[in-house]
Amino acid sequence: MGFHGVMLIGLVGICAVALGVVDGNRSDEASLVGSGWGLARATFYGPPDGRDGMGAACGYTNVVNQGYGQATTALSTALFNDGAACGTCYEIVCVNAPRACKPGKIRVTATNFCPPNYTKTTDIWCNPPQKHFDLAMPMYLKIAEYKAGVVPVVYRRVKCGKTDGVKFVMGGNKYWTLVLVYNVGGAGDVKSVRVRSSGASRWTQMTRNWGQNWQLVGQILLGKALSFEVTTSDGSVVQAINVVPSNWNFGMTFGAKKNIH
Template sequence: MALPLLPLFLFASFLLMKTPSDAATCSDCFVQSRAAYYPVTNEQGTDTGACGYGSFGATINGGDVSAASDLYRDGVGCGACYQVRCTNSNYCSDNGVTVVITDNGGGDRTDFILSRHAFSRMAQTTDAAASLLALGVVDIEYRRVSCSYPNKNITFKIDESSNYPYYLAFAIYYQQGKNDITAVQLCETQNFSCKLLDRSHGAVWTTVSPPSGPLSIRMLFDGDDGDETWVVPVNNIPQDWKVGDTYDSGVQVN
């Protein structure tokens, strides 16, 4: 009587061994949702987005940008890249468009509010793009992908709210790879003392009474697999940093 149970046991064991491997690929799976686009005539994104990028947020990635609702994640999602493709086979291409999150927003059960430029790039042809724009809101599927900015390093833009030398705020530009920046430290290079910064909003990090001397900014990258890595830029921010200036970190993160 026990023999007929043996194949069932082996089959169940096979399923148990197979499940973790299948689950490991879920980071590459597409998620079903809906997308709309910014109701403005400008094809690019907004220069007043919640991520704090300013005019950079309208032009980064060729203007293929998006606001996000749940994916904004209280600002942690700023700078993340997603492949977004609509699902209407009459109009939509197979590859869709890769967008960068630069703002917070949603509506009508949407995860994305794309720039008009990005929304149009989901289409197969120019005529199909006009049809998509006429629909206004479309069914989509999306997945997180790695951000890539050829010949660009991670860059720090000193925010206009900064007040040298009493208050420092900066946004992180050209966030690369597929990981989130979950913490930032500001270190004085002369004595190597560091302090954790506050995320003011979006991609903007702030501190009062910043250390004196040249400054090193360390970033903690958090991956889907739970691994955390501190990245230390090659270049420092000079002691006499200025409001509105940008400083090249000298590093890229794949």
């Protein structure tokens, strides 16, 4: 994955970052001072227009059509957390490489996984314990020169801003309901999903299948109106009451009126 045929430009200034000063490609990067910033590297993958729509490791079917656009990234093992980090949003700045870095910062959403390659001894950006962002090419080119290939960056978690509600894609079969949860605001990463069907008095806990696909096995939900309760990693909760009508079918997408902000 990514443009991995180029020698890494050295990571320096670690002590400066620890002191809260980002000493990199701009004299005003001291404005980035604050808790929550970490050191990582970044590469890029995909076509120049960023429209490959890849998001399979998180369960997204097409990240462009599902509202994430070009502002996406794949995460290395150290950041991906077995898919629990899908949907998180990051602010990223290229630092400590004056010839490679461009001024400014980007915000991206984690929509994919950058797999490790244990057969290689070089260009092992996504191998543990490396913290690495494999950016959609248009986003990489906003902060770094193409020819650099791989650059040192600082990053931090930020809130995901959404203008409409949480969305649910219905999948599975009669005895196995699989729901893709996306377009989640706030922390962005979902840690819990509960479902309640029409006529039921209690919520039923769903389990993560992979990425942001959540499942319920052994219960028939087809033909029933459904409500969902979504909890993000920071404990924020949004309920989408009767968001799915009783005449739903597999492959349909439904949007809630609410989101987390």
